[in-house]
Amino acid sequence: MSLHPLPPAGAEHRSRSHYHALFGLVMLVNLGVIACQLYRHGWAELMASPNALAGLAMANIGMAILMRQSLVITALFWLATRAPVTWPLGIRRHLAKVYHYGGIHAGGACAGTAWLALLVGSLLSAPGDQHPPALRWTASALLGYLLGMLLSALPAVRARHHDAFEKVHRYVGWTTLLLTWGLAVQLGPSAGQDDARGGVPESALLVFLGMITASILLPWLRLRRIALDVQRPSPHAVILTLAGTRAPFPGSAMAISRSPLGQWHSFANIPAAGQTDFRIIISRAGDWTGQFIDDPPRHVWMKGFPTAGVAYIEVLFRSVLYVATGSGIGPVLPHLLAGRVRMRLIWSVRSPRATYGDALVDEILAAQPDALIWDTQRDGKPDLLQLSWDTAHDMKAEAVICIANRALTDAVVNGCEARGLPAYGAIWDS
Template sequence: MSAMQTEIVLPPRRALWRRLGTLPLFSHYNRLVMLVLACNVAVLGYGLEIGQWWSSAGVDLPVLSGLVMANLSLAILIRQQYVINLLFWLATRAPTCWPLAIRRSLAKVYHFGGLHSGGAMAAIAWFALLFGSMIWQRYAGPGDVSLTLLGLNAGLLGLMLLVAIMAMPAIRARFHNAFERTHRFAGWAALLLFWVITAVSAREQNPTAALIDILPRTVSFWVLLLVTLSVALPWLRLRKVPVSLVRTSSHAVIARFAHHTPFAGSATAISRSPLWEWHSFANIPAPGEEGFRLIISRAGDWTGAFIEQAPTHVWVKGISTAGVARIETLFKSVVYIATGSGIGPVLPHLLARQVPISLIWSTRSPRTTYGDALVDEILQAQPDALIWDTDMRGKPDLVALAYAAVQSFGAEAVICISNQKLTEQVVEEMEARGIPAYGAIWDS
């Protein structure tokens, strides 16, 4: 440990009651999950007491079906790229003259995935309740539910449960490729089944009318159409684009694209096999230059193969999508903590110079790994950057360095771009001392 680190004394954490909101259990993500679930519990209470959705005469199946669609639509639409960019745009409209308490909350906009998870869980719960009600109505009630509908709904419930199980954090982390493919293919199959169920239900309720006349009169048709367009839109922009690669070392390459120029704080997903595997990387546009770069470092089989077997073209889909670093404009000044290729999401903000920045970059042999040109570019944009060579100096105490930088630079917030464990540590330790801190939350 260096003398610089030993001189840094962190203040004690604030009292537990003052930092409950900063604990992972009470994160903005989980608060949004609980908000969605609480709203659905309130709706269930209404249905049981006032709405009388369940009675000896039967069950109000259309209402239950509508609640499934409402929650499922929330879960899907909140992940749509245009919606995500709109959320970030709205959140970052706040001027820096607003109170810090408001701005630090708006900066948590990237926790919107809580609405996705809450909506998905509520949709599955309502669907299970709907399916159980259909079984009762078939065998113990009026008996007006067909075996065809029961079979289709049983298959759909199975698909929804499969997607939910594979999305559980422990399973998703261990079997990420399986999670991604299950989400994609089982999700598409579920959407198709929703269309089939909607058509069969409309046919059974109106046996003599043409489907083309019946479906447009139902709310579920228009909701399904909107959801389907949302899912299809990124794939309608699927294209194969050329890429030029500069291999800076056996650990990293810098990929350059010219097909468009994205905004700073965004990411692009690329693939070599578009139906099977996608990986997102932070865009690095430079002011006054066309195109952008990506820094891709070795972090598994896919990135290893990308470095060793450099492609001439890759697939891209959808649009560039805002990421956590986009929130920097909510603050008067920011400390960035980056490790390894985490410098990629930070670099466009250094170049854009929209906000005063203090940079701490910890990486092994920066010039050997990422090239002299990249390091010189960083130092030109940020002459006072602290570039910590872990091969020469060992691993730093990034929490202590972040706190020292906040105090010396007078920064309002810390943004950490690193691996999950270190990001969570820096964010939690800063928040525990009253300093707004942000970092990816690995919710997708």
């Protein structure tokens, strides 16, 4: 392979810029709403309208919840990838950033909490007999729980205490839903007062809250127990075949758990050659995965619908270079097997055949004879950015999709983007 020296990086780039832009857009819209409310009614009137404040809080929090609903996520990916490859690359490269939808989720959660804080301020500052104590306590408790969820989602906290973050969002999330219903019901008696000030009718609050609740419950209505066929090619990885379950679309993931009330983790769905079943690759990357490999269950629980992942955006490009490390081959393999676009693979992995088995490696090479499988045990760790740049230049790739750990993903994605080559990878957003 010829060596193509990396050109100097352009303006500083960060792979989360689209995430931040969407977050900022949500905040700007909310600032526009509050400016409009202040212009029309003034501060005193706004603070005297608890239903209006509650409606704005619920609208934002509802948006945050919907942006984590698998059907909504997949619909966003489907819409973004309707653009044909004949469109200018400058447009397609931005459409492919659809997976930064987490910016809307985080923006909605923050804005909704801010509106709720105004609601609590409104209730606490009103005369003592204007609102019942239960309403004030419910709103204050809800605000406290939401602030706790926001604090647990801060990047530094989430990275250091990921298990705690998951538990807070699971159990506190259900608690906040119950408190929100309590708040909406208790606000009912003041709806008539608020209507004159542009407030939200009680019926609208309850209907909207019902939609949010249905969105949360829907995945649980598809809870099912699936039998497993477990292959353990090494102490580092297991390959699960989910028997009797039809393979979802390429580029999707499903959440599985050993127990419905335990931890849930999403893994890429890999079609099994010549079968309707599909597979999941789990590599050792923490306590949960380590226990799963050392003591694999005979069944797992699955809920919800297939959710599109970052690599689903490949169809926006004529040619794609996939860069994967270790178990990152799991999300990439369905695309290699589907062969929907011209592609090439770089897989950096420690002892690939010993770790993942001959059958999997042979399957990859059958789908991608030109794949570069870099054995880090034999050849050491490669310079993935330089290797990606060389390969993308040789194959005239329109985009690079990297599935690796956070440090390597940032290095490859930011390095390519800073030099004008569209690149994509997980952003570990909240």
